Amino acid sequence: IIAEDSQVPTREHSWHDLFNALVWIQFPRTKALLNRLHMEDINLKGAHPRTPRRNRITHFDECGVVIAVEEDHLQKGNALLSQLAHHQWNQVFLEERSAWGEILHPFVFGHANFEMMLSPFEGLTGKWMAIKVPRGFSNESVERQHERLDVALCERIQALDNFNRAPLLKPIPLLGIPHWYQEQTPCFYENKDYFRPMSVTSKPSVQLPLT
Template structure:
């Protein structure tokens, strides 16, 4: 897909990036430009394909050396760079967890833990809430009516979704019914919800990194909860009609019901 300097205006999902990252530019940024714009305070720098090829190692090993392979003119990798900018502590911690498994099993072995980390890294969504139990229970039960209609007002007040997986931003370039994030629910202090976006991302990154370090959720199967992104109030115009949520192919009931 061609470069679009107005990409954050395409829809409410991509609008999360508006004002936080430098995307309003006439052409694709080079890795050098990304480093100047984003990497000043990061634990990594972005490198091109030729530099990566010269390292003779896998992606995670390159990141462990402080270098993030970033393909030119590629939305997936550009969004990956932007997530590094917004969640530097959490991204670095996830790579350290990859490296722990690489040290035990080798770079060519994909352990279940590494697969789960990658799934979150690509498709993760963070739901920030003041109290975790209710929202997490509704997600776990696939109670979409209560989640999206019964609690609709809360989504504009103190249930705040944040994209973490860069593949979700890539998919949001052309949204489709079926677009689903893998959610992790995080409790945040009430003051969090009144902060400006940049401050929210700093606090959320610190909270997520602490959670990942203390709980290591990817050691166990199915640590994440599916959340249909187009059902989030304010993120898709069609969901203003309650009938939108009757699509059981998208808003699926729990399998064990």
């Protein structure tokens, strides 16, 4: 519908659709790119079942978290992203708590995450993608940050072969991100049902290292 009409369908009384429309306003280039990639696969292989690439696109569209790292912090940023990718939750969330907002700058992209955050629950999880941003990004206005994120995110997706490569996205427990939840005690991070160890069969993400 969006590809045909250039309009974002928004049902009345739907938080899900409202947040989707708001993300379109914040990230118009990226949302248009995701829509185009969906349509490419639909035109080639039909709408059902979804292709593996469309599943990855959908995961990011619904549950994506963008983690921005300024270009002069890449070395430290990659060390932290590696901890995140390897589910080293205590290290990246507790021991490196001060790095969030200084080295790692997280932004919610997935509109389903916004909807679920209306009633947060342990288990709320996103799928993250890291991008490089210019030095001084953290000092810019929110509007300028979103403009930069939108451009950088499109470039990053294209550099990663438009979701054709896997494994790409890794999970991030949203309530564990420092300053995003009030109950972030050391005991909270010991909940293995939420902060799950990495599977022994898990493969490294193709998005690391960030360059």
